[in-house]
Amino acid sequence: MKSITCSVLVVGSGNAGFCAALSAAQSHAGEVILIDKCPEEWAGGNSYFTAGAFRIAHNGLSDLQPIVTNVDAETANVIDLDPYTQDDFLNDMNRITHGRYDRGLGQKLVAESNEAVKWLGGLGLGFQLSFNRQAYKVDGRFKFFGGLALKTENGGKGLIQFHQRAAKEYSVKVLYSTAARQINVDPNTGAFESLLAEKDNEPLLIRAKAVVLAAGGFESNPRLRAQYLGPGWDLAHVRGTPYNTGEVLEMAIRDISARQAGQWSGCHSVAWDANSPANSGDREISNEFTKSGYPLGVTINIRGERFFDEGSDLRNYTYAKFGRAILGQPQGLAFQVWDQKGIPWLRSEEYRDEIVEKVWGDSIEELAEKCTAKGLENPARFVETFKAYNEAAYKHRLEKSDLKWDPAIRDGLSTQSSKQQLKIAKSNWALPIDKGPFLAILVTSGVTFTFGGLAIDPNTASVISNLTGKVIPGVFCAGEMVGGLFYENYPGGSGLTSGSVFGRKAGLNAAKLATEGGRFERSSRL
Structure with missing residues (x-):
């Protein structure tokens, strides 16, 4: 069996996975590898299929104008864009989910939303005000509505193109057509040890100090949709990638007793x-x-x-x-x-x-x-x-x-x-x-994405064990795989923001663990 070694391993090539990989690479964690079971032409998961909308707390137009590329002084004079405060964001989370959202996750999402978007902007991601989707021109003025104003240039396509460029710039190795099959932990400590994958129909063992699980939900799996969402959901059309079929969720529950969280009947x-x-x-x-x-x-x-x-x-x-x-x-x-x-x-x-x-x-x-x-x-x-x-x-x-x-x-x-x-x-x-x-x-x-997922520590994005109630050393999670944020509904644009906030957090803490645990030799080239 072929094996390789890295410092931080990321599973999933959507926005959350790339944010985790970039955050880890920025933190000088050593070699960072990102894998996805999809072929390269399907890179990006569901993030590719979005409009690129990011919901963040902000102080109004003056706060956003420095990071957007489509507002000149003349246009700014005819824009009505009120501040969207952290309290506004949390109130929307509470109202839309009928108060069921996890308070710790929600508070981190909201408090770090502005910073996460500006972090991505600093890495070179282009943002715009979403005139076409989030504003109406009424009486000669652009009126933004519903707490949502930002989008990425060229939507989800532009977002993933940015991530792929940035991954190369930060020397993140990306392996497509590489499916995760099994998570292995140290039998004595319970800490992450390695992940068994399959690349080009051959087994591949990837050893790492930490892993970030960001492989999406089960929305593309008709059997799991019918099982968890209910009768008839196997007939729903899939809005995004056909590769989000839930194996990594099931693997985490099976192999490391990851605690389940969120609304498994919701999407x-x-x-x-x-x-x-x-x-x-x-x-x-x-x-x-x-x-x-x-x-x-x-x-x-x-x-x-x-x-x-x-x-x-x-x-x-x-x-x-x-x-x-x-x-x-x-x-x-x-x-x-x-x-x-x-x-x-x-x-x-x-x-x-x-x-x-x-x-x-x-x-x-x-x-x-x-x-x-x-x-x-x-x-x-x-x-x-x-x-x-x-x-x-x-x-x-x-x-x-x-x-x-x-x-x-x-x-x-x-x-x-x-x-x-x-x-x-x-x-x-x-x-x-x-x-x-x-x-x-x-x-x-x-169907876009499912709401059931894994329980994580809001401060570190570490996955929580269902057996001990404690975090599983070396295992982190971000993106659609996180459960507990959304119930029945969600405030538009908060999915990509969640992936960025917790992806960045997961990558940072995975890097800390990797660097504190010693250095690895660079992997052999495939």
């Missing part, structure tokens, strides 16, 4: 193009299969009925949970519908003609008839739903004539008045849908 899932590939994302189209324009219109299932409140909150706080709502509908399908008032506000990268199939109708009746070819089972009910919705929206507008439609705030335009109330409200942005031609898009559920 991040979004409204996703029904015509997208079922079992993996498309690396060219990537995040553009997302269909997040639902607050601007209504969503109706194939029986012709609305089934959730499209305006219950700003999009950043709802998009990650509405995929579950769609999957729970007949056939796991629904139609998003808009009129000419909403259509101009749809983001082109998600709704341009080249990537989405559009159904048009000059009237709601015609739209309903055309949607039957796409799976609508009850066109009459579809029309009745719109009539009831419009009547309720009209009556609310008459009663609250002082309110102004504004997509960047919770504007209060609702379907619920003293004259009429719908069984399922639309609580904000409830304009009547009455100006044709009308547009419908067929959507399903796209």
Whole structure:
């Protein structure tokens, strides 16, 4: 059996894994090796498929402007970007997870979010203000909404390209097509000793002083989705990499009795193009299969009925949970519908003609008839739903004539008045849908990442043993493999931030352990 030796080993080539590797390399840990079972052309895990959004605590535009590349002085004068404090971030964590998030993890995530992003910026990662996704231009001013303003240049693709460049700069050795198979610990101390992997169909033993587990969740494994998330989840479309199939989670639980944490029945899932590939994302189209324009219109299932409140909150706080709502509908399908008032506000990268199939109708009746070819089972009910919705929206507008439609705030335009109330409200942005031609898009559920994972020490990112309740020496964890942060939902953009905060922390502490434990000889070249 071939074997190699390094100081710090990282498993997983997403944002969290690369952050851990770069942090360890920066700390002069000795040789750092990063492995991933995917081939190089699939590098980046789910991070590649994101829009590159980072949620951080900040002091407003003046705090962010020095690290972004797309704001000149003239543009800055027409931007409304309020501070998003640590208290704001924690309050959103508490509200969105219904108070279930792990307080220690949440506090570290929030307190170190700003520093982690600026650390990445210092390494050369380009950031921008996300005008296209996180702001609306209202009355000539860019209004950022929902506590989220930053993205990486060229989204997730740009993020992973940066990480690959930085890894070379810091001499991190990256081995693709290298799958982790078994974690070995010292039988006397319980400390990490080595990892058995398989590279190019041959066993490979990698000895190291420390390992960082950052191999993602189980969202690409239909069996585990059905087992943990529940019936029907094996039919959900995979939004990102097909390689996040949960083996490293199972391995950590099996081999080192890692403690499980978080909501194993929960996941991040979004409204996703029904015509997208079922079992993996498309690396060219990537995040553009997302269909997040639902607050601007209504969503109706194939029986012709609305089934959730499209305006219950700003999009950043709802998009990650509405995929579950769609999957729970007949056939796991629904139609998003808009009129000419909403259509101009749809983001082109998600709704341009080249990537989405559009159904048009000059009237709601015609739209309903055309949607039957796409799976609508009850066109009459579809029309009745719109009539009831419009009547309720009209009556609310008459009663609250002082309110102004504004997509960047919770504007209060609702379907619920003293004259009429719908069984399922639309609580904000409830304009009547009455100006044709009308547009419908067929959507399903796209699963992004799972919420169940491993318990870690918030201060060190060390994995905790289920047997002893103590940290397992030399074993760290970051990214989607960490459990306890998110329940049912998550504040948009906090996933990449979590990967950066705890990836950086894991790499730093792995490096400390490696350097304190002595120096290793450099590995043989493969």
